[in-house]
Amino acid sequence: GLFQYIETSVENEIGFITLNRPKQLNALNRTMVGEIVSAAEEFDCDTQVKVILLSGHGKAFSAGADIDEMANDNPVSLELLNQFADWDRLSLVKKPIIGAVKSFVFGGGFELALSCDLLIAAGDTLFSFPEVTLGVMPGAGGTQRLTKLVGKTKALEWILTAERINAETALKYGIINKIVAPELLMEEAISFARMITAQPSLAVRMIKDSVNKAVDYSLYEGMQYERKNFYLLFASVDQKEGMEAFVEKRKPNFTGR
Ligand code: HXC
Numbered sequence: 001g002l003f004q005y006i007e008t009s010v011e012n013e014i015g016f017i018t019l020n021r022p023k024q025l026n027a028l029n030r031t032m033v034g035e036i037v038s039a040a041e042e043f044d045c046d047t048q049v050k051v052i053l054l055s056g057h058g059k060a061f062s063a064g065a066d067i068d069e070m071a072n073d074n075p076v077s078l079e080l081l082n083q084f085a086d087w088d089r090l091s092l093v094k095k096p097i098i099g100a101v102k103s104f105v106f107g108g109g110f111e112l113a114l115s116c117d118l119l120i121a122a123g124d125t126l127f128s129f130p131e132v133t134l135g136v137m138p139g140a141g142g143t144q145r146l147t148k149l150v151g152k153t154k155a156l157e158w159i160l161t162a163e164r165i166n167a168e169t170a171l172k173y174g175i176i177n178k179i180v181a182p183e184l185l186m187e188e189a190i191s192f193a194r195m196i197t198a199q200p201s202l203a204v205r206m207i208k209d210s211v212n213k214a215v216d217y218s219l220y221e222g223m224q225y226e227r228k229n230f231y232l233l234f235a236s237v238d239q240k241e242g243m244e245a246f247v248e249k250r251k252p253n254f255t256g257r
Helices: 030-044 075-081 084-090 108-114 130-134 142-150 152-161 167-172 182-197 201-216 219-233 237-247
Strands: 006-011 014-019 051-056 097-101 104-106 118-122 126-128 178-180
Touching (some): 006 030, 014 030, 030 051, 030 084, 051 182, 097 108, 097 182, 104 108, 118 182, 130 152, 142 152, 167 178, 178 182, 201 219, 201 237
Parallel strands (some): 014 051, 097 118, 118 178
Antiparallel strands (some): 006 014
């Protein structure tokens, strides 16, 4: 579709979503979040796309939710807007989402990054939840996702103090997958994405689905769920092809079926 605050394109089986409000450091207004989710959903149904790559134009990935837009909200307006339904939809996207982040990854921008499946960060990246300094708190999953990722101790420290976490610390705590030189961010993110587009896409899909269930389910439930996905892949053409190719000592030719 045509979007006002983001740009999209498809190249080499990668669906690009680029935040495009650089003068406001890609502050996320509600229309913009809706556009990001719509674009991700379009790519999720697009057979030309195997992986989604989310990044930002300009200096920063995103300085957070648009404070001007939020300033006059009240509980009733927020309830009626139901803006977080968009964020829920983002977590239903089945294809992997890679975030390529740099400079400020703040507030809602940090939550958007935490909604990605994999993160590549430029060496100059700073992550922070500054909400407390505005008299509020994260509202799009920050207190939940960060805590599940790094544990209660550091999550509380960082969200209570608005501390800016650098890329090295984020890597150490498993928030990001990789640190790269700022000038190579997109190049590195694309080669990371290509490692996944090269894999049979139904297996990729079931792996994302199963790993995400590990966050929500008990170990027992998660293992039952994993098993069903494992069985399901044996209905795929790519499973037959992958295993036949191994036996015949040749390269597999995957079709995504
Ligand atoms: C609206 C923003 C913005 C934001 C930056 N801008 N962040 N506008 N909402 N979150 C605007 C500035 O007003 C400014 O506009 C322009 O972008 C450039 O920003 P500067 O402040 O001039 O840049 P700099 O001095 O480099 O400082 C960068 C910064 C600072 C440290 C990131 O902009 C900042 O503190 N921003 C707010 C960060 C924040 O509190 N985020 C959390 C929001 S709450 P003008 O017109 O003056 O040029 C949140 C809740 C999520 O995210 C809830 C769920 C969705």
